[in-house]
Amino acid sequence: MSSAPPLGLIGIGLLGSVLAQRLLAGGFRVVGHDLDPTRRDLLARDGGEAVADSGEVFRRCRRILLSLPSHREVTEVLTAHASTLQSGSILIDTTTGDPASAAALAHGLAVRGITYLDATVSGSSAQVRDGIAILMVGGNAAAFQDCADLFSKLGGEAYHTGGPGTGAKMKLVTNVVLGLNRAALAEGLALARGLGLDAEQAFAIMSRGPAYSRVMDRKGEKMLRGDFAPEARLSQHLKDVRLILQQGQAAGLPMPLSETHRRLLEAAEAAGLGALDNSAIIQVLGPTAGGPAKE
Incomplete structure (x- = not known):
C-alpha cells in the first residue's frame, strides 16, 4: 500500500x-x-x-x-x-x-x-x-x-x-447512444419472443451480425434470463434521460427517440422496476420479454 x-x-x-x-x-x-x-x-x-x-x-x-x-x-x-x-x-x-x-x-x-x-x-x-x-x-x-x-x-x-461542465455534457451525449442501444436490444428480443422465435438464437444472430453493439455483452444475458440485479439502476438512467432532454431543448434540438425512451422508462418506474438494473426496461415491452421463453 x-x-x-x-x-x-x-x-x-x-x-x-x-x-x-x-x-x-x-x-x-x-x-x-x-x-x-x-x-x-x-x-x-x-x-x-x-x-x-x-x-x-x-x-x-x-x-x-x-x-x-x-x-x-x-x-x-x-x-x-x-x-x-x-x-x-x-x-x-x-x-x-x-x-x-x-x-x-x-x-x-x-x-x-x-x-x-x-x-x-x-x-x-x-x-x-x-x-x-x-x-x-x-x-x-x-x-x-x-x-x-x-x-x-x-x-x-x-x-x-x-x-468545467464538459465532462457532464459528454456523459449525456454517450448516454443517448448507450440507452437507445439498450432499449433497441430489449425491443428486438421482445419481438423475437412475440413472433415465437427462439430468443437466445435471435440474440446470437444479432451478436454476430451488423446489429451488434457492446451493450449486448453486458445486458443481453440479463434480459434473456430475467436477471435484473442492478449494475446501474433504471431510475438513475431515467434521471439521465430527463437531463438529456433538457440539454436538447436548450440546444434547440428535437430528440424524438429520447422522448420515447423517457416514456418507456417512466412506465417501467411506475411498474416498480426503478431499483432494478436498467436492462429491466424489457419488462415493459411484452409479457414474456424478460425471462425464458414459454414452451
Missing part, C-alpha cells in the same frame, strides 16, 4: 464501492464515508478505511472522489463542510448531472482555491470493476494531469473534455 496521502471517497454505493476496489487494488489508501453503515462496512471489508464523519474525509485527504446520486447531494455535502474544505484540494465528482450545475460548482469552489473536476464515467459498475469503463473529465487541465495516476486505475481510458 502506498505511503502517499490517502484518497477520499464520499458515497459507497454501486459505483463508489467499485471505484474504491479499483483504487485499493492499485495500491492507494482510501478513506471513505457513506450515510449507510452497511456501505461503510463494505469498504472496510475491501481494505479501505471507513469513517462515520464525512468531514474527516475532507480534513485528511487532498484528492476526494464524490460518488453521489445527483448534484443536489453533492451541493448538500459541500455546503455542510464548507469550513472543512481545504484550499489546494481536488474534488473529483463522478455524478451524472446537469452540466450547468457542474460548471457552477467548479467556479464557486475555484475562488476558494479548490479545484472541481466533473469526472463522469461511461460504463456500469461491473465495467468499472473490470477496468473497461471510460472517464470523461471536465475542468482544470493541470488538475486532470495531477489525477492521471488514479484515473489510470479507475478505467480503460480517461479523456480531458475541456472546461
Whole structure:
C-alpha cells in the first residue's frame, strides 16, 4: 500500500464501492464515508478505511472522489463542510448531472482555491470493476494531469473534455447512444419472443451480425434470463434521460427517440422496476420479454 496521502471517497454505493476496489487494488489508501453503515462496512471489508464523519474525509485527504446520486447531494455535502474544505484540494465528482450545475460548482469552489473536476464515467459498475469503463473529465487541465495516476486505475481510458461542465455534457451525449442501444436490444428480443422465435438464437444472430453493439455483452444475458440485479439502476438512467432532454431543448434540438425512451422508462418506474438494473426496461415491452421463453 502506498505511503502517499490517502484518497477520499464520499458515497459507497454501486459505483463508489467499485471505484474504491479499483483504487485499493492499485495500491492507494482510501478513506471513505457513506450515510449507510452497511456501505461503510463494505469498504472496510475491501481494505479501505471507513469513517462515520464525512468531514474527516475532507480534513485528511487532498484528492476526494464524490460518488453521489445527483448534484443536489453533492451541493448538500459541500455546503455542510464548507469550513472543512481545504484550499489546494481536488474534488473529483463522478455524478451524472446537469452540466450547468457542474460548471457552477467548479467556479464557486475555484475562488476558494479548490479545484472541481466533473469526472463522469461511461460504463456500469461491473465495467468499472473490470477496468473497461471510460472517464470523461471536465475542468482544470493541470488538475486532470495531477489525477492521471488514479484515473489510470479507475478505467480503460480517461479523456480531458475541456472546461468545467464538459465532462457532464459528454456523459449525456454517450448516454443517448448507450440507452437507445439498450432499449433497441430489449425491443428486438421482445419481438423475437412475440413472433415465437427462439430468443437466445435471435440474440446470437444479432451478436454476430451488423446489429451488434457492446451493450449486448453486458445486458443481453440479463434480459434473456430475467436477471435484473442492478449494475446501474433504471431510475438513475431515467434521471439521465430527463437531463438529456433538457440539454436538447436548450440546444434547440428535437430528440424524438429520447422522448420515447423517457416514456418507456417512466412506465417501467411506475411498474416498480426503478431499483432494478436498467436492462429491466424489457419488462415493459411484452409479457414474456424478460425471462425464458414459454414452451
